Amino acid sequence: MTPKKKIQLGTSKPANQQTGSPPSICLYFQVHQPYRLKDLRISDVGSMNLQYFDTEKNSAIFRKVAEKCYLPTNALLLELLHAHPNFKIAFSISGVFLDQCKEYGEDVLESFRKLGEAGQVEFLAETYYHSLSCLTSLREFLEQVSLHVRTIEKLFRVTPKVLRNTELIYRNELAQIARLMGFSGILSEGADRILGDRSANQLFEPPDFKVSLKDQRTIRSFRPFNKAQRDIRILLKNYRLSDDVAFRFSDKSWIGFPLTAECFTDWLMGSGGFTTNLFMDYETFGEHQWADTGIFDFLRALPRIWQERGILARTPSETIDAWNQSKQPTPCYDAHEFLSWADQERDLSAWQGNRIQTAALAAIHALEKPVRKSEDPRMIDAWRKLQTSDHFYYMCTKYWSDGDVHKYFSPYDSPYEAYRRFSHALCDLKQMLDSRSHDAPSTIHHSALPTPDS
Amino acid sequence: MSLHALMFGWEYPPLHLGGLGVACQGLVQGLLRNGVKITLVLPHANKNAERDVAVLTTDNASVTTLSVPSILQPYDTHGSYDIRAGNISREDCNIYGGDIAGAIEKYTAASVNISRNLAPNVVHCHDWMTYGAGVRAAHYHRVPLVAHIHATELDRTNFHPNKWIYGFEKRGFDAADRIIAVSNYTKNVLTEHYGIAADKIAVVHNGTSEHLTPQANFGMHSRHGKKDHPMVLFLGRLVLQKGPKQFLDMAKIIHRKHPEVQFCVAGDGDMLPEMVTYAINQGLSQCVLFTGKVGSREVSELYNRASCFVMPSLSEPFGLVALEAAAHGTPVVLSKQSGVREVLDHSFQVDFWDTEKMADCVLTILREKPLALQLRSEASRAVTYLTWQHQAEVVRSIYENLIQA
Numbered sequence: 001m002t003p004k005k006k007i008q009l010g011t012s013k014p015a016n017q018q019t020g021s022p023p024s025i026c027l028y029f030q031v032h033q034p035y036r037l038k039d040l041r042i043s044d045v046g047s048m049n050l051q052y053f054d055t056e057k058n059s060a061i062f063r064k065v066a067e068k069c070y071l072p073t074n075a076l077l078l079e080l081l082h083a084h085p086n087f088k089i090a091f092s093i094s095g096v097f098l099d100q101c102k103e104y105g106e107d108v109l110e111s112f113r114k115l116g117e118a119g120q121v122e123f124l125a126e127t128y129y130h131s132l133s134c135l136t137s138l139r140e141f142l143e144q145v146s147l148h149v150r151t152i153e154k155l156f157r158v159t160p161k162v163l164r165n166t167e168l169i170y171r172n173e174l175a176q177i178a179r180l181m182g183f184s185g186i187l188s189e190g191a192d193r194i195l196g197d198r199s200a201n202q203l204f205e206p207p208d209f210k211v212s213l214k215d216q217r218t219i220r221s222f223r224p225f226n227k228a229q230r231d232i233r234i235l236l237k238n239y240r241l242s243d244d245v246a247f248r249f250s251d252k253s254w255i256g257f258p259l260t261a262e263c264f265t266d267w268l269m270g271s272g273g274f275t276t277n278l279f280m281d282y283e284t285f286g287e288h289q290w291a292d293t294g295i296f297d298f299l300r301a302l303p304r305i306w307q308e309r310g311i312l313a314r315t316p317s318e319t320i321d322a323w324n325q326s327k328q329p330t331p332c333y334d335a336h337e338f339l340s341w342a343d344q345e346r347d348l349s350a351w352q353g354n355r356i357q358t359a360a361l362a363a364i365h366a367l368e369k370p371v372r373k374s375e376d377p378r379m380i381d382a383w384r385k386l387q388t389s390d391h392f393y394y395m396c397t398k399y400w401s402d403g404d405v406h407k408y409f410s411p412y413d414s415p416y417e418a419y420r421r422f423s424h425a426l427c428d429l430k431q432m433l434d435s436r437s438h439d440a441p442s443t444i445h446h447s448a449l450p451t452p453d454s
Numbered sequence: 455m456s457l458h459a460l461m462f463g464w465e466y467p468p469l470h471l472g473g474l475g476v477a478c479q480g481l482v483q484g485l486l487r488n489g490v491k492i493t494l495v496l497p498h499a500n501k502n503a504e505r506d507v508a509v510l511t512t513d514n515a516s517v518t519t520l521s522v523p524s525i526l527q528p529y530d531t532h533g534s535y536d537i538r539a540g541n542i543s544r545e546d547c548n549i550y551g552g553d554i555a556g557a558i559e560k561y562t563a564a565s566v567n568i569s570r571n572l573a574p575n576v577v578h579c580h581d582w583m584t585y586g587a588g589v590r591a592a593h594y595h596r597v598p599l600v601a602h603i604h605a606t607e608l609d610r611t612n613f614h615p616n617k618w619i620y621g622f623e624k625r626g627f628d629a630a631d632r633i634i635a636v637s638n639y640t641k642n643v644l645t646e647h648y649g650i651a652a653d654k655i656a657v658v659h660n661g662t663s664e665h666l667t668p669q670a671n672f673g674m675h676s677r678h679g680k681k682d683h684p685m686v687l688f689l690g691r692l693v694l695q696k697g698p699k700q701f702l703d704m705a706k707i708i709h710r711k712h713p714e715v716q717f718c719v720a721g722d723g724d725m726l727p728e729m730v731t732y733a734i735n736q737g738l739s740q741c742v743l744f745t746g747k748v749g750s751r752e753v754s755e756l757y758n759r760a761s762c763f764v765m766p767s768l769s770e771p772f773g774l775v776a777l778e779a780a781a782h783g784t785p786v787v788l789s790k791q792s793g794v795r796e797v798l799d800h801s802f803q804v805d806f807w808d809t810e811k812m813a814d815c816v817l818t819i820l821r822e823k824p825l826a827l828q829l830r831s832e833a834s835r836a837v838t839y840l841t842w843q844h845q846a847e848v849v850r851s852i853y854e855n856l857i858q859a
Contacts, residue, residue, distance in 0.1 A: 039811075041810070041811075043814075354828060354832075355824045356822075356824055356825055358824075359824035397800070397828075397832065413803060416800075416801070416802055416825070417802070419822070420802070420814070420815065420818045420825075423818060423821070423822050
């Protein structure tokens with residue numbers, strides 16, 4: 001789920017290196033649905049038996065989005081891939097989405113498989129649970145990515161080579177970790193504050209960064225691949241052109257409205273550089289932008305126009321290969337602080353911007369050891385489903401009063417309602433762990449209320 | 455433009471029973487600061503008019519208070535008025551009117567009479583008892599009429615209105631050139647149940663008065679120095695509308711799980727004896743404290759002492775107490791059937807009948823320290839932005855638009 005950004009004109013700075021030919025296009029779609037929580041009650045803490053998630057609501061939302069977006073868009077893309085052998089796309093499909101496919105929509109999974117069989121689709125790696133684990137636990141992050149890689153291999157018979165972290169959360173260290181894990185590329189947000197006057201339409205590399213020996217050992221133990229890569233390339237989202245489609249397409253107050261495929265292609269060609277990376281939520285098609293906005297006609301027209309104008313579409317891996325072959329010097333993208341594709345701030349504040357959000361993430365992280373120790377796959381799975389970033393996003397109070405996009409995306413009444421449900425699930429999980437523990441009784445009794453002084 | 459508003463009120467601090475008096479005072483003070491001259495007409499049985507003047511702002515150079523002899527009190531019904539009228543002398547009855555209809559008629563006639571020599575640009579009246587006076591005065595002075603609605607008869611009676619009062623309100627709404635509702639919630643009541651066109655109604659939420667600015671004291675400690683049990687607070691008149699029974703039902707649910715939690719029911723009202731009996735019958739005698747009527751300093755103490763404030767009103771046009779609680783840094787659980795929820799995002803909001811969920815929200819606040827801390831700091835900060843100075847600016851522009859039309 002990505003939030004809406006403010007309206008900006010669909011223009012992009014020209015790249016430093018003009019190659020003469022138009023940039024190739026790298027299209028990547030994020031596919032994800034979280035497991036939303038039930039209206040859990042404190043009186044049930046201790047007896048929830050890991051039944052934290054609202055099956056009815058999750059199923060209803062999945063089916064609704066399947067009918068409006070996944071099925072029709074997949075059908076359209078399959079048609080386009082067959083008609084235009086040079087048309088390429090990439091997906092990052094979260095593990096919890098794939099789980100929901102098994103529960104609520106084998107037909108959806110099947111339609112993604114068909115797209116994969118066309119051979120023009122790249123599948124990216126991400127944390128299986130679409131989590132914020134990179135912020136709290138390297139081991140957990142590695143395990144979740146490895147789990148996702150193995151799942152993609154099993155379902156689509158391809159091995160992901162490029163990593164996309166949750167909501168494009170990124171910093172220098174993460175790129176080096178991804179390289180040591182064995183990935184040749186990583187996706188990130190093209191943030192102005194880091195690019196300065198440089199264009200996002202080229203590939204970057206992270207600054208040299210020594211990962212501590214301890215972390216290197218952890219990476220070697222839990223990484224998905226046997227060997228590290230020598231180099232890693234960073235693909236940056238061209239947020240202006242991406243958001244023209246994802247957020248502004250149907251905005252009648254936008255100067256670019258109505259956006260035609262011809263006009264958009266003009267902008268793509270004008271944006272210059274080596275590659276224009278269009279990264280967006282897959283739900284853009286039919287869900288965020290409804291069918292009656294003309295979004296499907298827009299998508300349908302693109303490959304034909306690109307072919308006519310000699311614009312190449314490339315997957316992220318192909319883009320990296322082409323860049324490396326072009327022997328251009330690779331500039332450095334130096335992100336000391338975390339960035340992401342969310343909100344105006346493009347930082348972590350959508351998930352870690354207030355007290356309840358940081359408390360919730362700290363509380364889930366605090367259970368890592370006891371949950372692992374339990375060796376109970378059901379418990380580990382429930383704990384990991386609670387790590388999905390959406391739970392923290394729903395607790396965001398930034399702009400809350402303005403009735404903004406966080407409100408739009410939230411299935412709950414308020415950020416406080418999100419926290420209430422989440423904290424009950426966590427308390428239940430803690431109690432379950434406590435009661436199973438054969439060690440001395442835990443010092444924390446979560447059923448007891450703190451005294452005012454505590 | 456120099457503006458003069460002739461305002462008809464019905465309660466004003468310190469002679470007030472509920473939020474209406476506080477809201478009127480805040481609005482008057484805010485309008486004064488926005489350069490609007492106010493002539494305030496108030497009913498009061500106290501023949502000593504000095505008291506009214508004394509309660510106005512210190513900076514009240516342009517306020518003139520005219521007092522109309524009457525024993526009308528807000529929240530009056532036929533029954534309660536009859537009781538009070540029965541206690542006064544026959545002679546006084548002749549002055550004030552022996553029944554509520556007669557009292558309002560006298561108030562209305564006197565109000566117009568007393569303001570005859572003024573030259574206001576606009577007439578502004580607050581709630582049904584002043585609407586008759588407002589309509590006549592606006593007609594007499596040939597100026598626009600603003601009807602301010604703080605609470606409808608439907609709110610007070612759980613949607614079983616006294617037909618006579620309902621009719622009075624409806625005639626006021628119809629006669630007004632513009633209606634100011636204290637919330638979108640109330641605006642909806644007016645469009646749905648009174649058939650008023652939505653575009654005739656402006657929503658101006660109540661502001662917070664100076665004395666509501668956040669208190670430094672965020673402590674939850676007892677003054678006796680020992681650890682105290684968490685306390686959950688109800689504050690309001692003990693009448694059906696405010697949901698005291700819902701509060702006790704919620705208390706029972708919490709008590710079952712956490713007998714150490716204390717409950718405080720602050721306020722007076724018709725339902726006090728009934729609620730005391732109910733609490734005892736529900737086995738809550740050891741954990742519920744009924745305070746009766748409380749003064750403003752005690753109220754402040756209670757807010758500071760409470761771990762959580764609950765407003766379970768059945769229908770609450772606004773709900774100033776919730777803002778007061780928030781200003782004191784007390785986490786708030788609100789009825790969804792209220793207007794204040796529109797301006798108090800940092801709170802829990804539940805349907806008044808869902809006492810199970812209400813209890814759950816309270817227990818979550820008591821258990822989760824980061825949550826309580828965030829509600830404390832965020833809600834009290836939000837309250838500071840909602841000033842009467844700003845809200846009165848909106849009212850002033852409503853006046854201006856009416857006058858220019």
